[in-house]
Amino acid sequence: xxxxxxxxxxxxxxxxxxxxxxxxxxxxxxxxxxxxxxxxxxxxxxxxxxxxxxxxxxxxxxxxxxxxxxxxxxxxxxxxxxxxxxxxxxxxxxxxxxxxxxxxxxxxxxxxxxxxxxxxxxxxxxxxxxxxxxxxxxxxxxxxxxxxxxxxx
Amino acid sequence: xxxxxxxxxxxxxxxxxxxxxxxxxxxxxxxxxxxxxxxxxxxxxxxxxxxxxxxxxxxxxxxxxxxxxxxxxxxxxxxxxxxxxxxxxxxxxxxxxxxxxxxxxxxxxxxxxxxxxxxxxxxxxxxxxxxxxxxxxxxxxxxxxxxxxxxxxxxxxxxxxxxxxxxxxxxxxxxxxxxxxxxxxxxxxxxxxxxxxxxxxxxxxx
Numbered sequence: 544x545x546x547x548x549x550x551x552x553x554x555x556x557x558x559x560x561x562x563x564x565x566x567x568x569x570x571x572x573x574x575x576x577x578x579x580x581x582x583x584x585x586x587x588x589x590x591x592x593x594x595x596x597x598x599x600x601x602x603x604x605x606x607x608x609x610x611x612x613x614x615x616x617x618x619x620x621x622x623x624x625x626x627x628x629x630x631x632x633x634x635x636x637x638x639x640x641x642x643x644x645x646x647x648x649x650x651x652x653x654x655x656x657x658x659x660x661x662x663x664x665x666x667x668x669x670x671x672x673x674x675x676x677x678x679x680x681x682x683x684x685x686x687x688x689x690x691x692x693x694x695x696x
Numbered sequence: 697x698x699x700x701x702x703x704x705x706x707x708x709x710x711x712x713x714x715x716x717x718x719x720x721x722x723x724x725x726x727x728x729x730x731x732x733x734x735x736x737x738x739x740x741x742x743x744x745x746x747x748x749x750x751x752x753x754x755x756x757x758x759x760x761x762x763x764x765x766x767x768x769x770x771x772x773x774x775x776x777x778x779x780x781x782x783x784x785x786x787x788x789x790x791x792x793x794x795x796x797x798x799x800x801x802x803x804x805x806x807x808x809x810x811x812x813x814x815x816x817x818x819x820x821x822x823x824x825x826x827x828x829x830x831x832x833x834x835x836x837x838x839x840x841x842x843x844x845x846x847x848x849x850x851x852x853x854x855x856x857x858x859x860x861x862x863x864x865x866x867x868x869x870x871x872x873x874x875x876x877x878x879x880x881x882x883x884x885x886x887x888x889x890x891x892x893x894x895x896x897x898x899x900x901x902x
Contacts, residue, residue, distance in 0.1 A: 583809035654793030669793025672780035
């Protein structure tokens with residue numbers, strides 16, 4: 544039986560093994576390769592998407608778990624927090640190699656939707672599951688603060 | 697574990713367990729049934745002996761790992777700090793942006809790329825700090841379990857019901873690939889708890 548869900552605001556369906564990770568469905572079957580495969584075991588955060596608006600690691604999410612729910616990926620994320628994060632990321636050139644950045648961006652947006660003015664420790668706690676092998680952590684934290692300030696203005 | 701296995705009592709089962717991609721053999725003990733303590737005439741001594749048996753469950757990594765003494769849960773049979781480095785947060789369900797539900801779902805999910813799994817349950821969360829068990833003796837945990845200020849306001853009967861039927865407690869017997877289950881069955885654990893309460897709910901010394 545097919546799994547039906549909403550992907551970036553549009554109906555989507557996957558007619559395969561319901562245990563298939565959402566990440567594989569997004570990348571291999573639906574062609575949305577912005578969400579990255581890093582570790583496959585929820586250790587790195589590269590595969591972060593939003594499930595009903597909240598941060599979720601898609602590599603450990605069987606597609607059956609998203610039946611009837613809203614999935615948002617880096618390709619479709621929108622709204623004032625997304626715009627603020629996008630602008631802040633560009634303004635200080637956060638990425639280096641970039642591989643982890645879609646996950647970082649999704650986690651940052653998810654944080655700002657809950658915490659409008661996150662402290663350093665709020666940011667560190669929220670982003671602790673997103674690894675960056677280029678160690679862009681200082682710029683990530685600064686960009687989240689910048690995005691929060693922009694949203695406040 | 698099926699009823700037939702219960703008859704094994706304290707006999708050890710040998711399970712092949714794969715952890716971090718490395719297979720190893722590990723002895724997993726069962727739980728002794730309530731009847732095994734009937735020969736202890738003194739109710740207080742019997743009560744302590746029963747709680748000590750319950751300790752095989754209570755002090756198992758499946759239980760202690762989510763009863764941490766800090767804000768960070770533990771992981772695995774080696775009881776290493778949780779990685780990613782999560783924090784319990786204000787409601788024991790993680791921090792804003794990195795909640796338990798960011799990775800843990802309503803059920804265990806086997807990794808698609810190898811051995812192991814991410815554990816899950818609809819109510820996945822850490823025990824409140826007042827219920828921390830990590831680093832405590834069994835006697836200290838026993839006193840804590842009896843203290844309504846540190847047990848979620850439960851009576852002893854409610855503790856027995858909790859141990860017998862709470863489904864998050866029950867996860868310990870169904871922890872998913874890559875994790876050793878707690879010994880015995882939840883039904884046995886519930887029976888032991890009821891017998892402990894009925895015998896005066898005495899605690900081990902220390």
